[in-house]
Amino acid sequence: MLIEHLQRLAYRHGREIAVIDDDRRVTFAELWQQVDALAGQLGRQGLVPGQCAGISIKPEFRHFLTSLALMRLGCVQITLPTYESAQYRKALAEKAGVQVQLIDLAEHALADFAAIIPVYEFDQAGPAEHRLPSDEAACIYFVTSGTTGKPKLIPLSQRQLFQQGTNWQYPPGQEIFWRPTPIEYNNSKRQRLYNLVSRSTNIFLDPTGRDMLEVVEHHGVTRLNLSVMQSRHLLQNLRATSRRLPDFCQVRIGGSAVSPDLRAALVRDLTANLHITYATSEFGSIATAGPGHHFDLEITGVVHPGVDLRIVDDSGNVLPAGQVGHIEVKGSGMADHYRDDEAATDIAFRGEWFHPGDMGHLSSAGLLYVSGRADDMMSLASINIFPSEIEAAFASYPGLIECAAFALKSSAFGDIPLLAIVGSDELDLAAMSRFGRDRLGLRAPRKLFRVSALPRNRGGKVLKDELRALFDQQIK
């Protein structure tokens, strides 16, 4: 459905701009032609419908084209991000059943996987099979760590992607979209694909060293999607130079909690056109707080039309307005399982409802308030990290007796993962740190420090606040 939609856009709105790649403009007609030609090339290189391909391509537009070409061909895809360690990417590839890897550089090739470096020349024929692939088969796996800390794969079909794109409630037509987060991040990629549904223009631009306001003004960006961290940086930069975003630019922030203080500062000093979005990879967008809702800085948003949301207690009983409980949602475009993970599927998908793992309540006016995660997840620069996955990675490290991961709070980046360790004097912390980097990539603890024993309560639970205090003492 998404690819069919793109084909339709190419015919009906072919001259409109689909992509701005740095300063190069690509129309919908050109985008379709390039996607079709690349699909043809990949087909001639041996990819067949139903195969699973891993994408390790860092250049934004090439990644996007490759993703669409795989959908055109009827393949399933998963992003194997180049910023992750080879070990992590390989584990992900094995979990997804990747049969071939598409890469931009030879150094991104994984051992034991066939690899193709696509050639981005578009004077070639499209796929031999002219019919478009099924709307219902899985076309993409998004990765989420959910509530267990183990990567889970969310299969979505083209129909589900299209419906999730519709749920974002963007009016169709020529919004100009920029998200300064690389497309290799799931949330960024999802948004790029949703933009096809609303016929928007995707800007692909490396944000490094650029002034965001200049980009917005130069390209006439009408939708700027930011992480919490990016919004802080933009706010700081604009305050320092006494500037504000133009009113035509709508700012959307999602991915992690926006504190009331930050929200007030954003409305005051960045833009009144601020939208806070509550969304998940499994469901898409659930609720949004727009300019009319910032009178109450705790409001998460108004639940979107077509989204059924309720609050339940631990036993699944629906709670009345005002009472905090578990959030449940259902609606079109929602995923219905995790690949090869029955236990996680049973927890998150119960009957026709999806459980995001968040707690919250509805007001009597139907406004949603999210209180937080039901677990103790950390979020570093929009990457979800769980203490359990860090502790598990180190569990069998020679000489280590026990360890506990916890967060050092950073106003700029979120939660910085740290690891307190109890072990023999021979433990080499630098070597352990490298081990963590190799195993966990960006999820690795940034500092390891020794303690004589982990502080625990009577029930044996590690007291993270006491660990934070011990760490503070060490650096003072």
Add this chain to the structure above:
Amino acid sequence: MTADPEGYFRLVAEAIESCSLPSVGGDRFRFDPDLHGESEFASFGFDSLTTMEFCIAIHCSTGVELSLGDVARLQTPRAITEYLTART
């Protein structure tokens, strides 16, 4: 923790080296205090991700929070050192 300027300079140098490990992206950068003290971070090949890692390393070793904007504004390891010294 050493609170003198040279102590902070060493911490800055260590932070630069720690965040240019291959697993973060790019080859390990050998920081030479004489050559690189006044060099801009961009010349080390830092992108936004490595700059974030640098800020985190500084936070973990000194307790001082730096943002990407701070690094862009201060530009050099020496200037960061002076900033840290003044903050503590």
